[in-house]
Amino acid sequence: MFEPQIMCFLCKWCTYAGADLAGTSRMKYDPSGINLRVMCSSRIDLQHILYAFRQGADGVFIGGCHPGDCHYVEGNYKTLRRSILFAKMLEDLGISRKRFRLEWISAAEGRKFVQAMNDFTAQIAELGPLNLDKMTLNNQKDFSHE
Amino acid sequence: MNGNGKKKRIGVFVCHCGVNIAGVVDVERVAKALEGYSGVSFSTHYIYMCSEPGQNMILETIREEKLDSIIVAACSPTLHEKTFQSVIELAGLNPYQVEIANIREQDSWVHSDKEKATLKAIKIVKSMVEKVLQNESLEPIRVGVTRRALVIGAGISGIQSALDIADHGYEVLLVEKNPSIGGHMIQLSETFPTLDCSQCIMTPKMVEASRHPNIRILTYHEVESISGYVGNFKVKIRKKPRFVDPDKCTMCADCEDVCPQIVSDEFNMGLSFRKAIYLPFPQAVPGTYTLDIENCLGLLPIRCGKCKEVCEPDAINYDDQETVFEEEVGAVVVSTGYDLYDLNHLGEFGGEKYEDVINGLEFERILSASGPTGGEVRRPSDGKVPKNVVFIQCCGSRDPENHNPYCSKICCMYTSKHAMLYKHHVPDGNATVFYIDVRTGGKNFEEFYQRTIDEDQVLYVRGKVSKVYKEGDKIIVWGVDTLTGRKIEMEADLVVLAMSMVQTDGVNELLKKLRISSDANGWLSEAHPKLRPVESLNAGFYLAGCAHGPKDIPETVSQASAAVAKVGDLFAQEQLLHEPTVVPVDEDLCSGCGICVTICPYSARELDKEKGVVKVNEVLCEGCGACAAACPSGAAQQRNQTDDQIFSMVRAILRG
């Protein structure tokens, strides 16, 4: 059975803390996603997302604070604006925009994090593997960050 | 690689956390999997890493294995990151050389498939190894503190703030745009729920402020701009020309007597007149006349010049100029107060058409012993004693559709006070209050309200008034008594509107420049609504009084003192330490496009036009990294979270 790989970028103040809360509440969810903690969701750039897909991710998830709650005043709005562009560019590159998701999850929303993870994993499972890494494997050497 | 190009020696310590981790994750396998992974020269596991034996083991291993950084694979970094930072500091390492791999909250506790959880743990730990491999050793950024505060606005909140800061032993600049300090509180007659005379309790505070050696009062001054950062602000202050030297003025009133220009008196809410050269009120601080240039006939002695002629101490100087000067402060208390919602917004009440339809502050002046009627309740139009007074609450408040959505909080109590005081002045008069809800949440407030009903027999009618108009010399009020289900039309001699409180005109423009955010209603936003209620999100700015939202006097005074406690925290520090994980600029890569400048919410970045590159004020940078994501050339890299670090971590996570 296909087991998706999901790259999750979580803001330190809200969604990462929400994921921690899911843990302290012992909620269970699909283990397909692995989290990378950033200070703010606005730290994430298109190249991080593309890189994740090239490294074999089947889906990329960004979690940030709810609008108005950003620790850095308006970082999440920047993320929101960028994510619209991200989704468009992904489509242009032949990657379904359904493989990318942005969610606002607060430190109090452990349950929402669990639901988002399960839901997104199911969605990716339905889409099937992306295999971008295999498609572009021959070009790996050219990639400067190797 | 570390800074010297030498491969790092990394130690990996996997915690069992009893069975919390080990019950699901095969910790031994994790430790084994990390052996020999890039840069890892030591890897082990232990039952409780955070315990004293666990900490000692880490300490000894660092020494024995000559490690220069470590990974602790355990619980969430929010729990023990600090703990392990102290451990490695003891071993002589830089605290930025430890990273926590969260394999409990985000792995063992949320998954039950042991195989999958173990594989996930390995990937998480590897990703942290990749990060620490490229971590720089950092020192906190240190800055000095100017132990001197600026207080903007000298009403009760500003005066209280200034006095408290001064009593802490720090210098204060108290800036007030009006000719005297005192704000709205000095205009009030008596205060609820104790009925203290406002002037009696306010005047001593004003005098105290004026005499305090640590307070410099700057009335008739306005703050132009503030630059810099917490602990180190530069403030531009504009002095408006007063044309009277406060040191020479003896308040003899000779100038006022001869001044031919009569204008409406702001202190009395336009209910009386003053001259163009005037003392705002007898207890004004500073005790000096001010020449109001907008209403003066002209400073040329040819046109008038009468005041200068009669001024014996020669205090009047027609050549006084507006000046702008700069001061340095470390903290700013914003206590700019409130305005009342403009009556013109209420066309259905006639706007400002009817002289005898007034707002609460006007009624305060009418009630005040020092007011335009000498403390007798007389109505503005003809000076008659009103026998029927209608008080209308929630004028512009609690009305999201047409006016302001919020409750103005103090009107229930002051209306109750108004009705009570009116009845004390005119015992045979009728006081009727139209209300929607009566909110008396404060110490002794409910008792006060009930006294108004029990003892002073004020009639409370539950319903919102829809129309107020004049017919002959009577004012007609259209209300409703929702308790009996009757529409009510009644005659009144005087109508007092409890107008909504609103942000002071112009304050938001100033604060926008200071990057202090405000909410949808214009009130200043606190850093956290529960836990940081007196701080602004912008470090070094503190909030006091109604600029932050409607408040009564006790609450304002409490907030002012609380804000000052926070100022004290700041001033008590030798140096301010700032997180060094900021986003500097690699000048060789920067193309000077300025995108990061516009994206930074803290104004930490600016374009150096000469060099064509961006300069970063690291003290202002809060390290969100939004600029690093936006930088097209890679010149903006966040310390210890560079793009290369993120790429390596992503690779470790996805490729194991």
Add this chain to the structure above:
Amino acid sequence: MRTILKLGKQEHRFIDRISELSGENVYSCYQCGRCSAGCPMAFEMDILPNQLIRLVQLGEEEALIASKTLFICASCFTCQSRCPKGINIANVAEAIRYLAEPKGKDHFGPDEVPAELADELP
């Protein structure tokens, strides 16, 4: 009269139907009474506009359909223009009239207007 407050399925269906027909959120009324205070025809009404909304909130369909107020409202929209919650009460009254019609409750029709009036009435 004994009043039993019941908010069952039937009541909720009625409230939802009124909301749907009128396009107004009847729940948002907080009973300030301003609609009634400004209503030019309130002196003729058996229930005031704020009470009309209240009865909708209580699901009192019968009391509403029986009320004279329905046909006294002149649709002048004074209530709407001053309502702090932006409720168009005339719309709500119209929705109730719409439900009242099939139940035989109606006002008089054009044929009942006296001829001398009909000649001139716009």
Add this chain to the structure above:
Amino acid sequence: MKLHYYPGCTLKEKTTNLDESTYAAMKMLGYELVEPENWTCCGAEFPLNEEKIVGLAAPARILRQVEMEGGDKVVTACAFCFNVLKQTHIALLNDPLKQKRINAYLKDDIRIDPVTKERTTDFPEYRGDVQVLHLLEFIQKEIGYEKVRSLIRRDLGNLRAAPYYGCRLLRPKGETGIDEPDDPSIFEEFLESIGIGVVDFPFKQECCGSYLSVSLPDAASEVSYRILRSAKLNGADMVVLSCPLCYYNLDRRQDRIREKFLEFTGMPVLFFTQILAWALGVEAEILGLDQHFFDPRPVLGITDKAEVAS
């Protein structure tokens, strides 16, 4: 200049003085009014209910006709028609689904020429681009008060008029009104521009009683009386308005008001176009001043034919 003008039924059948004075005044201001072909009743009442969508067909059809004739705006003098057309315009503009449903009706429109008996079918859809303006708005926004002022021929400076807005010019609050519902000034500005004294009175936006004059005549008389009384108390020589129904209640029913309120001695009530046309120098005969219950001619200083002619 040609301008699309929708008169509405009442103006052709009953209050012809409003229609005729509109034509006369607009001619003086340099406009030739064009009525959309085959116009019908506006519906008289905007359907408040979601389900009464058919009620939108008639007003939408009028707007479609204007669009078909190449017009981008239509003016009305009747406050009621204005209100229905404007609300229809907004309802269709803001709700594409509604517009679709209405267009489904409009498409099936059939027109039979009364003379040739020729059938026209296959009408275009209404695109929703026709602006609806009340004449007061048109004067404010497009003609301009300066121009009106420059064309005034009669001095009305010794007269004082109370502008009566009623309901339909101002409410429902929001996009439909021509001004702030509780602080309007457009009528006052208009009156100032024609050089007549303006009386401010607190009942200018109160309801006249509407059709309650049929079902509850006493109640309607009472509210009408309060409006007239308030205008009088505030020193008005006349009330000026724009709604035929208000005119009916305030002028035509003054007999009933006087029966009920004996102290009331009467008050001239004029349409805004009548006073505009009069100020612009139009002859009195054209203005239908003889149709009023309370004769407004004496207050305008029209005593005999000779004087009128001058």
